[in-house]
Amino acid sequence: MVTIGDVAKAAGVSRSTVSYALSGKRSISPEVRERVETVIRSLNFTPNAGARALATSQTNVIALLAQFLTDEFAPAMLQYILGVTDRARELGYDTLMVTEEDGVKALKRISDSRMVDGFVLLNVAEHDERLNLLRTAVQPGALIGLPSDPHGLDVFDLDFAAAGRLMVDRLYGLGHREMVLVSQPQHVVERGGAYVWRLANAAHSRAEELGARLHTYFGASAQPEIGADLHRFLDAHPGATGLLLNNEAAAAALPSVLQTRHLRAPDDLSVIGRYSDDFARTFSLPYSAVDSAAAELGRRAVEQLVRHIENHTSDHVVELIPPVITERGSVGAPPPAHDLR
Amino acid sequence: MVTIGDVAKAAGVSRSTVSYALSGKRSISPEVRERVETVIRSLNFTPNAGARALATSQTNVIALLAQFLTDEFAPAMLQYILGVTDRARELGYDTLMVTEEDGVKALKRISDSRMVDGFVLLNVAEHDERLNLLRTAVQPGALIGLPSDPHGLDVFDLDFAAAGRLMVDRLYGLGHREMVLVSQPQHVVERGGAYVWRLANAAHSRAEELGARLHTYFGASAQPEIGADLHRFLDAHPGATGLLLNNEAAAAALPSVLQTRHLRAPDDLSVIGRYSDDFARTFSLPYSAVDSAAAELGRRAVEQLVRHIENHTSDHVVELIPPVITERGSVGAPPPAHDLR
DNA sequence: CTGAAAGCGCTTACAG
DNA sequence: CTGAAAGCGCTTACAG
Numbered sequence: 001m002v003t004i005g006d007v008a009k010a011a012g013v014s015r016s017t018v019s020y021a022l023s024g025k026r027s028i029s030p031e032v033r034e035r036v037e038t039v040i041r042s043l044n045f046t047p048n049a050g051a052r053a054l055a056t057s058q059t060n061v062i063a064l065l066a067q068f069l070t071d072e073f074a075p076a077m078l079q080y081i082l083g084v085t086d087r088a089r090e091l092g093y094d095t096l097m098v099t100e101e102d103g104v105k106a107l108k109r110i111s112d113s114r115m116v117d118g119f120v121l122l123n124v125a126e127h128d129e130r131l132n133l134l135r136t137a138v139q140p141g142a143l144i145g146l147p148s149d150p151h152g153l154d155v156f157d158l159d160f161a162a163a164g165r166l167m168v169d170r171l172y173g174l175g176h177r178e179m180v181l182v183s184q185p186q187h188v189v190e191r192g193g194a195y196v197w198r199l200a201n202a203a204h205s206r207a208e209e210l211g212a213r214l215h216t217y218f219g220a221s222a223q224p225e226i227g228a229d230l231h232r233f234l235d236a237h238p239g240a241t242g243l244l245l246n247n248e249a250a251a252a253a254l255p256s257v258l259q260t261r262h263l264r265a266p267d268d269l270s271v272i273g274r275y276s277d278d279f280a281r282t283f284s285l286p287y288s289a290v291d292s293a294a295a296e297l298g299r300r301a302v303e304q305l306v307r308h309i310e311n312h313t314s315d316h317v318v319e320l321i322p323p324v325i326t327e328r329g330s331v332g333a334p335p336p337a338h339d340l341r
Numbered sequence: 342m343v344t345i346g347d348v349a350k351a352a353g354v355s356r357s358t359v360s361y362a363l364s365g366k367r368s369i370s371p372e373v374r375e376r377v378e379t380v381i382r383s384l385n386f387t388p389n390a391g392a393r394a395l396a397t398s399q400t401n402v403i404a405l406l407a408q409f410l411t412d413e414f415a416p417a418m419l420q421y422i423l424g425v426t427d428r429a430r431e432l433g434y435d436t437l438m439v440t441e442e443d444g445v446k447a448l449k450r451i452s453d454s455r456m457v458d459g460f461v462l463l464n465v466a467e468h469d470e471r472l473n474l475l476r477t478a479v480q481p482g483a484l485i486g487l488p489s490d491p492h493g494l495d496v497f498d499l500d501f502a503a504a505g506r507l508m509v510d511r512l513y514g515l516g517h518r519e520m521v522l523v524s525q526p527q528h529v530v531e532r533g534g535a536y537v538w539r540l541a542n543a544a545h546s547r548a549e550e551l552g553a554r555l556h557t558y559f560g561a562s563a564q565p566e567i568g569a570d571l572h573r574f575l576d577a578h579p580g581a582t583g584l585l586l587n588n589e590a591a592a593a594a595l596p597s598v599l600q601t602r603h604l605r606a607p608d609d610l611s612v613i614g615r616y617s618d619d620f621a622r623t624f625s626l627p628y629s630a631v632d633s634a635a636a637e638l639g640r641r642a643v644e645q646l647v648r649h650i651e652n653h654t655s656d657h658v659v660e661l662i663p664p665v666i667t668e669r670g671s672v673g674a675p676p677p678a679h680d681l682r
Numbered sequence: 683c684t685g686a687a688a689g690c691g692c693t694t695a696c697a698g
Numbered sequence: 699c700t701g702a703a704a705g706c707g708c709t710t711a712c713a714g
Contacts, residue, residue, distance in 0.1 A: 001455070001479070003707055014685045019709055026710095029683060046453035050400065051707035053391030054690045061437070061456075068423060075416035075623065082409060085440045094456065097405070097438035099426045112387035114342070115402075115435070138342070223625030252624065256597060282416065283593065284564030344691055355701045360693055367694095370699060392691035395706045 002043045011039040022047065053114070062088055062305060063096045063116040065103055065130070067123045069191070076248055076294065077122070079276050080144060083298020084120050091306045093117070103130045111137040118305045120144065120298075124155075125192025140308035142301040146194065146320070154304045155318040156297045160195045163290045163323035164203030164246075167272050168214065170325060171242040174333050176270060178213040179242035180233050182250045186218040199246050199274070215240065219250050227253040234261065241334035245273040245287070252283050266332030277326055287330040290323040297321065343384045352380040363388065400458050403429055403646060404437045404451050406444055406471070407463040410532070417589055417635065418463065420617050421485060424639020425461050432647045434458070444471045452478040459646045461485065461639075465496075466533025481649035483642040487535065491659050495645045497638045500661035501536045504631045505544030505587075507664050508613050509555065512583040516674050517611060519554040520583035521574050523591045527559040540587050540615070556581065560591050568594040575602065582675035586614040586628070593624050607673030618667055628671040631664040638662065 008015045013032060020026045021036040028036075039045075053059045064084050066077060085095045096116055100106035103121075107130050110116055117139055121130060124145030134141040135152045142154040171179055181203055183189075189196045200216050207214035215237055219229040226249045234240070234257075245251050251273045258265065265271045265287065273289035280289060300319060307313045349356040354373060361367045362377040369377075380386075394400045405425050407418060426436045437457055441447040444462075448471050451457055458480055462471060465486030475482040476493045483495040512520055522544055524530075530537045541557050548555035558574050561567040567590045575581070575598075586592050592614045599606065606612045606628065614630035621630060641660060648654045 001707090004709095005707080015708080016686080016710075017684060020684090023709080027683070032683080044453070046450065048395070048707050049454040049456045050391045050394030051690090052709080054389070054395050054692080055707080055709040057690080059391065064438070068419075075419065078416065078419055081438075082440060085438055089441055094451070095438050096402070097422070097426055097436050099423060100430055109387065110435070112385070113390040115390045222622070227625075256600070259597070259600065281563065284568075342691090345693095346691080356692080357694075357702080358700060361700090364693080368699065373699080389691050392706090393693080395708080396691080396693040398706080 001048070002045050004045070004047065007036065007039050007043060007045050010043060011036045057114070058309075059115060059117050060092060061094045061096055061116045062118045062120060062302070062309075063098055063110050065098045065106060065119060065121045067101075067103060068099060069123065075282070076276060076279060076292070079278050079292070079294035080122055080298045083295035084302050086295075087299040087302040088306075091302065093302075093306065104133060107133050107137070111139055114138075117309045118142070120301050120305060126194040127192055140305060142305040142308075144297050144301050146198075146318070148194070150316075150318050152316060154301070154308070154316050156301045156304070157195070157320055158290075158293055158297070159320035159322055160198040160246075161202035162320070163274055164199040164201070165206040166290065166323045166325065167244045167274070168203045168206045168210070168212070170272060170331060171244070171270055172207075172210050172212055174270065174331060176212070176242040176334050178237065178240045179207070179215070179244060180237055180240045181214055181216040181244040181246065182219040182230065182233060183216060183246045184218065185221050188221065189218075196246065203244065213240075214244075219247050221247065221249050223249060223253050226250050227257055230254060230257045231261070240269075242270045242272070242331075245271070245275075245289075248275050248279060251275055251279075251285055251287060251289070254287070255285070265330040268335055270331040270334070272325070272331055274323075280326070280328070286328055288325055288328045291326050293321050293324075342389070343386050345386070345388065348377065348380050348384060348386050351384060352377045394455070398455070399650075400456060401433055402435045402437055402457045403459045403461060403643070403650075404439055404457040405461045405463065406439045406447060408442075408444060409440060410464065416623070417617060417620060417633070420619050420633070420635030421463055421639045424636035425643050427636075428640040428643040429647075432643065434643075434647065445474055448474050448478070452480055455479075458650045459483070461642050461646060467535040468533055481646060483646040483649075485638050485642050487539075487659070487661070489535070491657075493657060495642070495649070495657050496659040497642045497645070498536070498661055499631075499634055499638070500663055501539040501587075502543035503661070504615055504664035505540040505542070506547040507631065507666065508585045508615070509544045509547045509551070509553070511613060511666060511672060512585075512611055513548075513551050513553055515611065515672060517553070517583040518675075519578065519581045520548070520556070520585060521578055521581045522555055522557040522585040522587065523560040523571065523574060524557060524587045525559065526562050529562065530559075537587065544585065554581075555585075560588050562588065562590050564590060564594050567591050568598055571595060571598045572602070581610075583611045583672075584613070586612070586616075586630075589616050589620060592616055592620075592626055592628060592630070595628070596626070606671040609676055611672040611675070613666070613672055615664075621667070621669070627669055629669045630667055632667050634662050634665075 007018045088095050098106050119141040121143045124143045126148045146157040184196045220226040271287045273287045276292040276294045348359045429436050439447050460482040462484045465484045467489045487498040525537045560570040612628045614628045617633040617635050
């Protein structure tokens, strides 16, 4: 391989000069710089990453810890991942993708061996075992997902509570007084998926404040079970004119459920979901929805992480992205029979 | 940080002894080994990855180059990725996930800087620009996807030609004599997605051999366009009793298309697709299909790559996985009106 | 503006 | 069975 020594020899300068020409950390005479750069190009020299990491204690790599839980909707993960890898690259970092089952073990191994400059954690649970380890690690960490105790870490998440309120407000404002909310399955909550109840609780409180009725349910996270669930929930509340979905599988199953029931949105039922625009596009889902902002969350997490790595800050942030509804025309006034009574 | 020197000092031995205790590359007296291991544990020593890479020219990292093309069905990618990352970890390797637009540039940067020991390429096109570079790289490379010239590289792919024949054979054997094949969009082919015509051509030849009629079409790769496409294709061939799908979006759209047309599979129309079991599960697709074997291909690519990295072989392989149909009960005899004539 | 040298934390021939 | 030392390819104070 061609080393910095080869470049130095060919350019007739010292290795330090080549190094400084590369980094720009001290001034170099134009002629020498020109000569060095020419040689670098002609020899196709690229610094050895391991050597550089050893000398600088910087790897220019971040780790992305993602867990693929069988009951989570996997395709939704891809947007977060792409948000992270793409933004990291723009900022000069490569991404080590870690999908090990045992996140604690993986974190320890990678942190201790100094393979990366920082961590982005996906799928953060309310009481996440990885967090204590991450707090003691020498590398900074950014989370996508709000844990109960975020101290010492940077946290990015959708403001699920605000999302719940927004969904209720949107339908209430159009005249809906009875609604059904379908959440992720209960075991997602039990595993620490706090976003489920953050949205549900806030939606419930807001409905109460407004004097509207909101029936909340856990639905399955896969087809065809979720289809049967949806039928059951709708059967149970014939007076409900609004449907709120915090469950990707439910959104994907809804078109055929509505078709079977001969219902159209928004004429017969107003529907509002919570999923990514990309998900909507892939499955051509016709429902207005609070955007998950997956790629955006991935990007912000990386940006903050890099800020820490490069010492532009030592403060920690908890950023909850305000919910935004992407309108797709599935919400409207309730049908006349159910009009404001 | 705790270094090998700290361990050596605490154990009262030389650094080389600690190193050898770690690697097992030379025999150590039981007492010394015991002592060293105790210290390693108590000091929580993990070797510095950069230093080790510099000394050994081995990083224990592989790169996974994935391109997320907007017209490709992104969720299908995840299975390949997980197959790669999980198997790599089992074999002692971490995975650098590279999603850069410019695959050639990324490959060059990562190869030249010696960040990884090998490459796995996803989305390999027929005439893939990355391949020449990969052939000259010092690190070995394994491809998922068959290019026109695989020399000097390891290739893993589904045997799409055999898949095409198998799909036709399966329906022909049940009595179908007129079928429709819906492929990915034409621009996927133009970009070098050879699997599209490999399946289509083989299916076509086999149909011809058998004296059956096969109408082949390119369909959109997104909803709702693909739904309209499907209606169009079915309208054009009222006598067709079998439908072959080499297009994930088409499979996802088909249930509602059939519902609209009041058709049931297999009673009115036999349907056979080509997609992953995971995809089928996620969307509860009720159609028998040739499994994409995504995770399996990812695993095999990694295994062969590691074999090269660790010098267990210098031979190159082209492995085309034989197609296997996962039966889901969507194929049967043609309806009476269309029976063997 | 530039060079010689030390040092990053490992591994591995070399020597005993 | 074990240790002292060289070397991997960089960066960066130190000196001029």
